[in-house]
Amino acid sequence: MKPTVFDARAARAYTDGPPRQVPGYSSLHNMVSLLLAERTPPDGRVLVLGAGGGQELKALAETHPGWSFDGVDPSRDMLRLASDVVRPHAARMRFHQGYIDDAPSGPFDAATSILIFHFISRDQRPETLKQVRARLKVGAPFVLVHLSFSQTEPERSIWIDRHLAFGRSNGLEPADADSARRAISSGLTILSPDEDVAMLRSAGFSNASLFYAGLSLKGWIAYAE
Numbered sequence: 065m066k067p068t069v070f071d072a073r074a075a076r077a078y079t080d081g082p083p084r085q086v087p088g089y090s091s092l093h094n095m096v097s098l099l100l101a102e103r104t105p106p107d108g109r110v111l112v113l114g115a116g117g118g119q120e121l122k123a124l125a126e127t128h129p130g131w132s133f134d135g136v137d138p139s140r141d142m143l144r145l146a147s148d149v150v151r152p153h154a155a156r157m158r159f160h161q162g163y164i165d166d167a168p169s170g171p172f173d174a175a176t177s178i179l180i181f182h183f184i185s186r187d188q189r190p191e192t193l194k195q196v197r198a199r200l201k202v203g204a205p206f207v208l209v210h211l212s213f214s215q216t217e218p219e220r221s222i223w224i225d226r227h228l229a230f231g232r233s234n235g236l237e238p239a240d241a242d243s244a245r246r247a248i249s250s251g252l253t254i255l256s257p258d259e260d261v262a263m264l265r266s267a268g269f270s271n272a273s274l275f276y277a278g279l280s281l282k283g284w285i286a287y288a289e
Contacts, residue, residue, distance in 0.1 A: 116142020
């Protein structure tokens with residue numbers, strides 16, 4: 065099974081969704097920018113896995129005028145949205161419709177995957193991470209952010225409730241909240257933070273550090289060995 069592909073309707077709604085459901089969404093992009101810049105050269109080449117929507121591409125491109133980007137996403141509609149969002153920086157963008165095995169071989173100076181891995185099944189995650197690692201230079205930073213919390217009850221249900229409560233506090237409609245609950249409960253692949261870090265290590269990343277924890281969402285920075 066391939067990861068979820070967003071259709072045209074989902075693409076149109078995507079711009080409003082993350083700011084309502086992701087605590088500190090704009091600050092998250094700023095944190096990612098700062099962390100990548102620690103090791104990415106001024107003319108660095110960055111791989112963005114799950115580039116549809118274009119929000120992180122826009123944030124990184126505005127802050128780092130010398131970086132170039134390869135954005136990968138399975139959805140043509142989401143890539144079209146991303147292309148529109150980053151139009152002022154089009155000369156530094158290359159888009160690739162597909163999955164990680166459709167990405168250029170690199171080598172890249174850095175990589176990100178933000179709000180994507182909970183759409184990737186457990187059995188596909190190790191290979192996806194290995195494919196990201198294979199495209200990075202030794203020592204290159206990789207930022208990974210997605211839903212990650214205890215999968216043991218009652219903690220699991222508590223974190224789902226907290227995630228939905230945050231969305232509702234930001235105007236998430238009841239019907240959308242119900243849909244989100246179904247997705248998180250059974251439609252997405254969510255692991256515990258310990259499992260996520262173990263997968264990073266097994267794929268060839270070292271020094272994984274938690275830099276972001278927004279209720280049910282976690283973010284790490286790790287480095288290609």
